[in-house]
Amino acid sequence: MNKRQFGYAALTASALTAAAIAPAIASSLGGPLELADEGTFFVGGQVVRSEYPGTPNAVVGGAGAGSITINQMYVHYRIPKVVSAPPIVMVHGSGHTGVTYETTPDGREGWATYFARKGFPVYVVDHAGRGRSGFNPTPINRARAQSDAKSIPDIPLPTRERAWQSFHFGATYPNLYPGSRFPGEAIDQYFSQLVPNAEVTLGETGTETVAALVALLDRIGPAIVIVHSQSGGYGLDLVRQRTDKIRALVDVEGSCGPLSADDVAKQFTKVPMLAVWGDNTVGASGPNSDGRRNNCAATIGAIRTAGGSAKFLLLPEAGIKGNTHMMMMDKNNLEIADLLIAWLAEVGARK
């Protein structure tokens, strides 16, 4: 079966499972991973009362309503045996979770373990309300209980067709751009990692994740932060709120503002910033194209003019062609990682 051809037809589980992916016990890593520590914790969040936590929730001698935790953020850390670089926080974009930075869809090493093997303590998060950071089912359950369909939040999950264009895999699903570095043979694995943006159930979308990222920096101390796409703006807010705790900001095809002159002068001249863009964004549709990219170029220019350390890196201009919005899983993802590490060294954030 040609995996690029199944349009709308439902596949059997076995067909999807049979996609070209990593062997079970394999070498997805480029070498052994020796960790001093590895584990998970949560940051941020509040305890609130929910009148509609779903069924069953009745307690003995009580009703179904009760206390739930919302807005918390899941963090997975990998601390290498030999630490030779600052901590690095990896934040995903819309429709994704921290899986963005794990094993690539075609079973190669992702940035999370690669940076750990390069000496960085790595912290991968799931946005508040998404993935292993639970969402709040209350507005959904309440809408049902009160027959108030209009109050149901709109919960987006990127379709393949939409993602294909927005993430610059190709002009129309399922055809890749010529020379694309995306692992097209593993698109079933890739699309398996997309999740609904269930943070819409939390209220002020994004605010909770920024608050949790602030809590994370307060806990682990100064760190490099990589943001991607939707979380580009979160990275900017983080610089505003914790200027002294960001060793460098790497913004992968995310929003770069616009920033006020005051923001630039007071904060962004103090945090080295790299904006990285892939190929095929010029004239592309969707949010990750000309408007955002030109904005990034302008922001980087403004920071430089103000005396800050900032770089706009359009990969095809640097001779690296075919990268997509998901460059952390493209075929040359470790080459891109090496570029980031070289830039971190340049700006003094590697040590």
Next chain:
Amino acid sequence: MNKRQFGYAALTASALTAAAIAPAIASSLGGPLELADEGTFFVGGQVVRSEYPGTPNAVVGGAGAGSITINQMYVHYRIPKVVSAPPIVMVHGSGHTGVTYETTPDGREGWATYFARKGFPVYVVDHAGRGRSGFNPTPINRARAQSDAKSIPDIPLPTRERAWQSFHFGATYPNLYPGSRFPGEAIDQYFSQLVPNAEVTLGETGTETVAALVALLDRIGPAIVIVHSQSGGYGLDLVRQRTDKIRALVDVEGSCGPLSADDVAKQFTKVPMLAVWGDNTVGASGPNSDGRRNNCAATIGAIRTAGGSAKFLLLPEAGIKGNTHMMMMDKNNLEIADLLIAWLAEVGARK
């Protein structure tokens, strides 16, 4: 602030973050973790067309409807440098994700890394529709679009009050049973890991996870399987569908049937089975109490009578008191893990 006393009041993010948890770069592990490989992949799932994938999803020259992947299951694997035991699959219960088996709420080592350090290749999953295995937002978005509130799925998230009783932390939240081994000082961290059972959006709840577990065993080969609570029944279905691929089944306070005499004779005499139960379940409220426990004792008895290798382990009867439904994160969680490993050796499933 006494963390056990905040009932319904909302906490600030900083208050919750300040809970007693692991330091940032710390020793949650009991020793270094040397891995030959570590990473993630998905199993199972189908590609389906969704008419209501949420906004924005319009493609250029097209509408918002399109293809999405549902029913897939996230798998996180850790392969130790020196493998000395069969693969082990760890499956969580209701309201949880694979975080169940990761670092404990109070920042100690969980079963996932402990078993890896004992030589087992470890595979931790998130049920289909939950956590990093995305759910299907279509029924929710459709209900909104069609003003059909009745069709909204009921999406349960355990409240603290309900969980407190069902998981045998204590008779009433937030008071622990005397002598409880649950890390009560870290309840904010524990409750942060609870997520809604969003698999209700998939259709036949549970079926998808069993199908994905079958796909996982077909991929990695014969394995030990640990199931917990809600997934007890999934473990039984797995034995029915892949008898030859289960080296042993460990059922932690999960359903044990009832099994038909035919099931016992044909399948369950071929798979060593251990049913483990904690303390304070006798006369307790909720699903994890007398009915289920007695059922487990009866099933284990039936398998033994039929000549199979099965054991019913009620921890307090074995002199280990104070364990809760979440024994994989109780203070003596590694003592329990050692008991499991000793039993696996006894039944020949350790090598």
